[in-house]
Amino acid sequence: MQIVKVCIKERLLSFVALIIFALSMVSCTEKQDSVVLSKDFQGETWGRFDYLEATYNVVKAPMTADVVMDIDISDVYPNIYPYHGAENEMFVIVLSVSSPDGGSRAREYKFRLRDSEGNFKSEKVDGYYHFELPLINEMSFNEKGEYHFKVENKYSKDPLYGIKSLNINCLQINN
Numbered sequence: 001m002q003i004v005k006v007c008i009k010e011r012l013l014s015f016v017a018l019i020i021f022a023l024s025m026v027s028c029t030e031k032q033d034s035v036v037l038s039k040d041f042q043g044e045t046w047g048r049f050d051y052l053e054a055t056y057n058v059v060k061a062p063m064t065a066d067v068v069m070d071i072d073i074s075d076v077y078p079n080i081y082p083y084h085g086a087e088n089e090m091f092v093i094v095l096s097v098s099s100p101d102g103g104s105r106a107r108e109y110k111f112r113l114r115d116s117e118g119n120f121k122s123e124k125v126d127g128y129y130h131f132e133l134p135l136i137n138e139m140s141f142n143e144k145g146e147y148h149f150k151v152e153n154k155y156s157k158d159p160l161y162g163i164k165s166l167n168i169n170c171l172q173i174n175n
Contacts, residue, residue, distance in 0.1 A: 035169055038168075044161060047160075051151065053151075058144050058145060058147060066139070066173060067168065067169070069133045070167040070168075071131050072128040074164060077161060077163060090110050091155075092111075095150070096148075097147055113129070135168070
C-alpha cells in the first residue's frame with residue numbers, strides 16, 4: 001500500500017512539473033506586436049515635411065496582416081483658415097515600406113473624410129472624429145526582421161491643422 005502511494009505521488013509530481021514546463025514554454029514564445037507607429041501631434045498640427053518613421057520588427061515569418069491607420073481629428077481639420085476650401089478636404093499621405101532584404105514599396109493614399117454636404121463621416125467623441133482607414137490588405141511579411149515604415153503628409157498647405165493623433169497597426173491575419 002505504501003509503495004502504491006509513493007508511485008501515485010511521484011506521478012502526480014511529474015505531471016505537475018510537465019504542466020509547469022508547458023506553461024513556461026508557451027509564455028516564452030515571442031508575440032508579434034501590432035503597433036507600427038503611434039504619434040500624438042503637438043498643437044494638433046502636422047508639418048508638410050515632418051515625416052513619420054518607424055521600424056516594425058517581424059518576429060515570426062511568414063506572416064500576413066492588414067495594415068490599418070487610425071486618426072483622430074478635430075473640427076479645424078484641415079486648416080484654421082476658412083478660405084481653404086473643399087479642394088483641400090482630402091486626407092492624403094504617402095506610405096513607404098522597406099523590407100529587411102532591401103525591397104521597398106510606396107503608394108499614395110487619398111481619403112475623403114467628409115460627405116458631400118461637408119459633414120465628417122464619423123461621430124464626434126470627446127471633441128474628435130475617429131477614422132480607421134485601410135492601407136494595405138493582406139500584406140505579406142515573408143521574412144523575419146525589421147521593416148521600415150515612413151509616412152509623408154501630402155497636404156498642400158503647411159501645416160495640416162486639427163490632427164490629434166495617427167497610429168498605424170498591422171492586424172495579423174494568420175500564423
